[in-house]
Amino acid sequence: MAEQEQQQMWKRSPTPEETWSDASGGNDSGEWPVIGVVGEELRLDGTSRYVRWGNWHRADGSNTTWDAEDFDGQGVLNRWKRVQKRLRNTLADTSLDMEVPWPDDAVHKRPTQHRKQAYEEKLEKRRAGGPISTADWDAEVDVAYARLQEPEIGESNSRLRVRRSVNGAGSSMSAAAGPSRRGRMSSSSSPALSVASRDQLSPIIFSPRRGRSQLTSAAASSSRSRPTTVTLRSTPSTSSLRKGNTPSSTDFSRGPWSTLGTLASVVRSQDHRTLSLSDMSYRRMGIQTTWNRAARDAGAATVRISSDIADADILPDLRQLKYIERGYVFCTGLQEIFEVSPDVFTTCDCSTCIDASQCNCQDSSEIYDEDDTKVFAYFRGLFTFNVPRGVEVIECNEYCGCHPKCGNRVAQLPRDVAIEIFDTKRCGWGARALVDIRKGKVLGTYTGRREDVEHLPEEHQRYLFDLDGTEVKDVENLGGRYTVDSYEFGNWTRFVNHSCSPNMRVYSVVYDTITDVNMPYMAFVASKNIPAGTELTINYHPHGEDEVDEKRKKPAGASACSCGSKSCRGWMKL
């Protein structure tokens, strides 16, 4: 895009001039009262508030403007702060995480600051032995999680009342400086905004006593087994009645903070309705928390479930998935084979493992560069794709004398890329990274239970990864009888879909056993630069073309592929 066009894109829209022709109702000094705050923004030059004026409005009925000055009316400001604090507390109480959900797509809000504040308030409450005790956080999460697993809503005696403040009702507006309390009619210095409705700014008033006590006691006690219901009473905004508007289309449910998002959108769209807490993405959040805890325990980055996945779409088998970021769970007898005696490991005593020809660990390696010199599989932490088919990458192990982050330890390091599971709309759920990925970046290993392929139920079939699943061809595969089954135990890689034009490759790597036992890990590595948010895919059947019967154009047992890539061959095979 031409530089000129880019500049054009980012140009502020002009601030409309206030005519004040319809301004009336001020006092003798030409001053108007501020009757409420409906939003605020942190700016370098001080906090600017979005205020609602009394006795003044524009011809279109709107009566809100930006006002950077301090209020004389401390009461108005305090009310706003109280409402925000109550909102933070409610979100904190309903969230299992310490990082409290806060909608980050509202136009005039300061989500980062609120999240930080909410975190500190929650921490303080916990330290003070508040309603949720910190005695056994893990047990508490398990209890809360178990509650989320319970059957859908029935009627409940406990009710949380939520109503929307009438004052907070919004109207269409453009931000320009309004009437001054001192009668100054300045032209605007506020950023020009064009927002159809201010509905999303409406403070939601939670009934604090009943609401909070119900939620916290439910989280803290397994004896309160039925989900709490929420009765929402929404008073239609006067301005939206006046204008006959439908409320704002701002989508709070997007992004990670959908707890409030779901609430807010229901508040906007319903007058009287009873909701269960399970309507509010609690199941998704609960699973996400559990997975994250497991990921964090393994030192890995976040794994997130996108808010485009509704609670109703989360099937029971997924709720039973035990997230294991690294390693295998073994079926009977296999662990003994996997765990070899320390004596049989080859070890090195180099410090950084930069020169493969000097590193004992590479003695048995078959990885050479074009000058026939032995090399590592990695260069500066990235996979170099110089590993011939059928060769397992041997990384340094726990008995080596080298640094824990030497150049020959990559797949064994914790994942440092945040991952999101999302609904691909074509192939079920899929996985994507939340940051740009460089070619050669190792993103994780396929985890699960090492099973005997012979005895697995049908529903497990789509989550099996055969240990000949590397790009190995025509090589005897001694480990082929066993597979990794991620149906019950697994990590984000179990959601990786097939593509005929994949952006990852799989290679096998060992570091806590030896190659002879034929139980390598399957490492997923970016085979190209991958922009953030792109679905991560592999080729499920890299040598499938060889099996294609020319007449039938697809191998036996293949099913239709929906990868959507230009070079889609039309089928995929598990």
Ligand SMILES: C[S@@+](CC[C@H](N)C(=O)[O-])C[C@H]1O[C@@H](n2cnc3c(N)ncnc32)[C@H](O)[C@@H]1O
């Ligand atoms: C390991 S799972 C991948 C995650 C899966 N999409 C989910 O929602 O759990 C493999 C299954 O995903 C689906 N899948 C993966 N890639 C696909 C593709 N290219 N076309 C159609 N379905 C695909 C198939 O149902 C396959 O059995």
